[in-house]
Amino acid sequence: MKKVIVIGATSGIGRETAKLLLKNGYRVGVTGRRINLLNELQHEFGQLCVAKEMDITHFENTILGLAVLVKELGGLDLLILSSGTGEINQELNFNIEKSTCQTNVMGFTNIVDWTINYFIAQQSGHLVVISSIAGLLGSKDAPAYNASKAYQINYAEAMRQKVRSLKLPISITDIRPGFVNTDMAKGDGKFWVATVEKAGTQIIKAINAKRKVVYVTKRWRLIAIVLRIINR
């Protein structure tokens, strides 16, 4: 039975992905700060699901929590990193930018480094990060959010280079959503907003195919191509 950890399974994309894996019989460790929402999943799926309260900006506790989860799950084959935050910040309030960087940059790096080191020692594994199409361009309205997503995209690429150079069968999948109907989808002028169900289904397909980079939903790839041309 495959063992999975989903970081940020209390709501939105992470929760939907965790549910789809649980429905398919995977053993899933679910994390986030809102433990009551994790306990709901545990009640629904019983022993397949292990809940662990985790704030990814508490770096040392996160590593301790991951080690405990892996022990309780009996191993780790796949880790999905969905936790993220971002606010509209037209006032350039540093506290908002700081909080975004602590979660999306420092918290992200802490977990990715731990996971890759774990998979290198194990000589196998699959890391999935949920970045964003927002990482392909800067934003005057949410500077730290878009910049942090560019960092995640670049970091995932760096990890792919690292495992390739070690010639190890470790996969890295970078999921880049457009708009998905969750609390994170902020601001006006949203379009092509996907349901979490549709996003979750496409993410599971991408994981099963061990894809490197995937736009969710698929049509966002067109926007990525346009952005690449504009940015030249």
Ligand SMILES: NC(=O)c1ccc[n+]([C@@H]2O[C@H](COP(=O)([O-])OP(=O)(O)OC[C@H]3O[C@@H](n4cnc5c(N)ncnc54)[C@H](OP(=O)(O)O)[C@@H]3O)[C@@H](O)[C@H]2O)c1
């Ligand atoms: N929705 C979109 O349109 C969209 C588009 C592109 C990319 N994304 C990305 O998709 C990912 C998931 O977001 P979502 O759309 O599913 O929104 P969401 O429903 O708000 O989910 C955010 C998740 O991040 C977790 N989280 C936030 N801060 C955390 C912290 N300090 N420690 C641990 N967990 C934390 C939340 O859990 P707790 O609050 O319980 O801790 C929650 O599970 C994010 O990385 C986001 O940037 C979303």
